Amino acid sequence: SASRGNLTQQKAFWDMDVAVIAERDDDGERLMRELQRLRCKVRHIWPMPPQIPVQFDLVFCALTEDLPQRIPWIPGQPEAALVVIDGGEGELDLQLIHNCAAHGVLHYPATQRSVQTAVALSRGHFQYEKRLRGRIDKLDENLRTMRSVERAKSLLIRMKDVTEEEAYNYLRRQAMERRVTIGAVANAIIDSHELLS
Template identity: 35%
Template structure:
């Protein structure tokens, strides 16, 4: 076995999975297959009220099953979701989209293909998480930049400074207090808004 393949299997073995499926031959067979792989897995039927907090992977039957109540906990915990469907009806397709499934298993369930969808779903969930993290960091950066720009604008309007001088004032204040410039800018903007709410004005340049 190659090193990349071994890493994929090792990653699957670290999964904490839940199977939401009737305790029939297919459900038990899937449970046994995942246990033989070595990951921590349990089977729940009828569907639980919420997901157990430790779950990071969910195999869930969507056909003719009352599972919509699990959507809030799925959205909160963000596990990798592998949908199990018996047929490609409009209802099933909508459920796959609603549950943001990262993989799909078609019934009747067979051992072949399970590991592929398992690995693919966890990869997609990981990629989705990394992408979300990058987006959040970008949004924070843009928010901080807008706050700095607002603070610079206040300094120029209230203290007669040009933009370069206002920016240097913020930067020097951040250096002196060992704080991020965005924090200093946010503090100045908040102080100005609080004073303005009282009908007062503040000379921000004097806050050095």
């Protein structure tokens, strides 16, 4: 069953759009061959573009001093999984890697194992991060709705001289009748009040 799990994992790589932004030397060629062996759709880009392209599922990119400035997305909101490539020359700049907010690091020389691991981990981290952002966005939306409902209730309490429970029930009734969310009704009440005042 371990080999069946591996096959399922490897099928997840099939047809994945991958950019390799690195020199096409022996190491670059080896990396591209390993990605093709995983059945990824590989596109080589060199020289390095002013901005890292975002239309890929995964981007392997040579680690350069100015790489953080070439990353077009807002930190914490990546548009593609990013793996930085350490060419192996000189001292490893951990702060630079940190500033790139990469999902993985590939050290040359690339091996079948290291490429497969980099693809699996970086893609997994990227998708996990995306799910977390989705949940955070949903929680933010829920908080905004709760604030709107509270504000609309306090307006109704003042304007209609009703209890908090009656104000909430009014909002619920209106939402059910109009087949919209209670937040939409609350926002409509707030907007009309602001318009009239």
